[in-house]
């Protein structure tokens with residue numbers, strides 16, 4: 001079968017890899033000059049089913065109201081624009097906040113994330129791929145006792161769905177990660193997810209693209225998809241800036257840009273860009289963590305990538321703008337410095353922004369569409385690196401009309 005994968009981020013590249021195992025004729029198209037140069041470039045580095053808690057949940061509304069107008073808010077909605085897609089997304093987000101909905105969405109995301117972690121581990125064992133990976137678990141730390149207790153309850157729920165999470169005292173946290181010693185007095189406790197991992201998503205994407213190429217997958221870089229081409233109820237190809245390409249199957253994996261390509265065909269994907277920031281700095285001495293850390297209060301994550309430390313966080317609904325707002329990235333730098341003052345030279349921190357493709361329920365959009373030949377692999381939001389391998393394997397199964405290993409219930413476009 002002739003298959004086109006649109007987008008060579010971590011999600012599209014992983015899809016191409018799993019599709020290639022079925023012997024298809026595969027071409028991956030990306031407008032950039034190489035794989036993984038957009039949102040998959042400098043993300044938080046966590047492979048973290050432990051992060052599956054959806055944004056829309058009963059505790060978020062009071063927090064969003066409290067953060068309104070604060071430039072240092074972890075989640076910032078800039079509603080002062082008339083953007084129908086943003087408002088429609090916002091209404092669906094609200095509808096997903098009640099606890100019953102949040103639980104359903106947590107189970108769905110966790111289902112994909114746990115499966116994906118297994119797929120990544122198998123891929124690593126099969127190929128020996130290297131990407132500054134660490135398998136020391138992820139430690140969520142809390143300063144506020146109430147937040148800690150609330151998180152412990154959520155951890156119990158995740159435990160029932162197969163995610164092992166262990167409560168730790170502040171003293172245990174420092175024993176696990178001595179780099180926390182400098183800020184030990186701030187901590188109320190932590191929750192360790194021993195099987196979670198971390199690694200450089202960009203290194204992974206480029207290494208996997210090379211492995212896929214060696215298997216015969218073609219990557220066409222510097223090519224922009226202008227439109228999907230339809231004949232009746234079937235999608236038959238794409239119009240690009242270098243000409244037409246036809247295909248039997250098309251996997252839409254263009255991250256935050258997926259809805260723009262789908263809309264002219266009458267498919268409204270509830271995915272909007274949520275801008276986030278990271279900094280990367282060279283590590284000096286022993287002051288940087290080796291265990292990946294999530295600071296739940298500030299919604300920040302830390303991953304050790306070889307001799308670099310990556311700190312990432314914040315979400316801003318501000319359209320497709322990727323400009324670096326100094327106030328926002330300085331905030332990331334200052335919070336990182338407060339938690340890990342001796343990690344390295346913060347004056348050398350390199351800032352970056354990326355656009356998370358977020359759905360209102362935080363569950364990705366996977367599977368077939370009402371249009372024959374068009375498949376969705378997008379909307380992975382805060383967890384695209386975590387869910388890339390599992391999603392790729394699922395989409396390869398769906399394209400080949402095989403039953404995926406996990407239930408597809410609630411993962412597709414039909415839920416909206």
Ligand SMILES: Cc1cc2nc3c(=O)[nH]c(=O)nc-3n(C[C@H](O)[C@H](O)[C@H](O)COP(=O)(O)OP(=O)(O)OC[C@H]3O[C@@H](n4cnc5c(N)ncnc54)[C@H](O)[C@@H]3O)c2cc1C
Nearest residue numbers: 007009011031039040044045046225255276383384385386
């Ligand atoms: C600050 C931050 C921290 C994060 N931390 C984590 C984390 O710790 N763990 C985690 O799991 N996830 C994390 N994420 C989320 C994760 O990075 C994303 O979910 C993931 O990168 C999305 O991958 P993707 O392949 O769907 O999109 P992208 O990486 O954006 O890839 C889409 C590709 O499509 C191409 N494209 C788009 N439109 C066109 C077109 N018209 N023609 C041709 N090509 C096109 C683009 O060039 C791009 O290469 C984070 C995100 C941010 C912003």
